[in-house]
Amino acid sequence: MRRQRSEEPNKYMIVDERMVAFMNSFDKGNTPFLDQLEKEALAADVPIIRKQMQGFLKFLLAAHRPMRILEVGTAIGFSALLMSEYGPENCHITTIEKYEKRISLARENFARAGRERQITLLEGDAADLLKELAGPYDLIFMDAAKGQYIHFLPDILRLLAGRGLLVSDNVLQDGDVVESRFAVTRRNRTIHARMREYLYELTHHQELETCILPVGDGITLSVKCGIAGIS
Numbered sequence: 001m002r003r004q005r006s007e008e009p010n011k012y013m014i015v016d017e018r019m020v021a022f023m024n025s026f027d028k029g030n031t032p033f034l035d036q037l038e039k040e041a042l043a044a045d046v047p048i049i050r051k052q053m054q055g056f057l058k059f060l061l062a063a064h065r066p067m068r069i070l071e072v073g074t075a076i077g078f079s080a081l082l083m084s085e086y087g088p089e090n091c092h093i094t095t096i097e098k099y100e101k102r103i104s105l106a107r108e109n110f111a112r113a114g115r116e117r118q119i120t121l122l123e124g125d126a127a128d129l130l131k132e133l134a135g136p137y138d139l140i141f142m143d144a145a146k147g148q149y150i151h152f153l154p155d156i157l158r159l160l161a162g163r164g165l166l167v168s169d170n171v172l173q174d175g176d177v178v179e180s181r182f183a184v185t186r187r188n189r190t191i192h193a194r195m196r197e198y199l200y201e202l203t204h205h206q207e208l209e210t211c212i213l214p215v216g217d218g219i220t221l222s223v224k225c226g227i228a229g230i231s
Contacts, residue, residue, distance in 0.1 A: 015214050024051050031085055033113055037078055048078040049143065050216035053169060057141070060221075061087045064165055066138030071095040072126050072152060073144030077106035077119070083141070084118045093119045094133070096126045096144075126152060136161035142168040150198040157207060160224045168202070171195060172218025 029035050041048045049057070057079070065088050071080055074097035083093055097103050103123055110116050122129050126144055130152060138161050142149055149168060160166055202210040202220050210222040 020052070027051050027055065030054065030082065034078070034082055034085065037076075037081070037109060041076060041078060046076055048075065049082075049169060053216040053219065054082060056213075056215050056219065057082060057167070058086045060139070060165060060167065064139060066165070067091050068135075068137045068161075069093045069139045069141070070133070070135075070137040070159060071141045071143065072130070072156075073097065073142070074106045074121060075102050075143075077109040077121075079141065079143060080106070080119050080121075081109060081113050081115060083139075084113075084115050091118070094122065094137075095119060096122045096124070096129050098123070098125050130155035130159065133159055135159035136164065138164050140164070140166045142166065143170070146170055147194045150194045150201065153198065153201060157205075157224070162224055164224050166202075166208070166220075166222040166224070168198075168220045168222075170217045171199060171212065171220050172214070 030038070038048060040046075061083060067088055067090065069083055069087065069091060071083070071093060072095075074080060074095040077095070080093050080095045084091070087093075095106075097106060103121065106121060107116075110119050110121070127148065133155075135158065137159050140156055140160055142152070142156070144152070149171075156166060199212065199220065202208055202222055203212070207224055208222045209225050210220055213219050213221060
């Protein structure tokens, strides 16, 4: 299927634009608070997870029922709030963010939703904070700086519970990841190389079973199963 250009220059959608619009037409929305927060974010040009990713996360939360969730990359707190709303009643989310402006907005949104007790926001660099966590986590959602995914992976695997799920967002980079490194801009070549390395590690790691899906801007879904398979 031919990739369609998105609104960003020199970028593509990984799924046909008409197909995305068709699939989105079936979306039933979220809670009133989340719908309002999404409108505010889009109006302010603040990035949040895409509609397809929202639906996929809600499906995983319903099917897997994770009680302990770790998110790397809070932004304004939209995805953490979605997981708190659609996850099991007593689930707890730990989320990491290092940008001060986003931290203050996320805390404000958690308070508006009355979810401060259910969501723990850790401030700082995930590269440092992940080493301090003990785990295990039933679900880990990666949505931080894409060039850092590969560096976070050793600690992520240590923290992920047996049969736990690792979801990584934006792994196809609007289609750039399929291009030669010389076809992407020089400033994006490091991220391009690191994402390809990350995808290889996920799909070839002896402890993981991973699939790559064209959902949103591309995601990976990995289950920690061990060398001998899922026990």
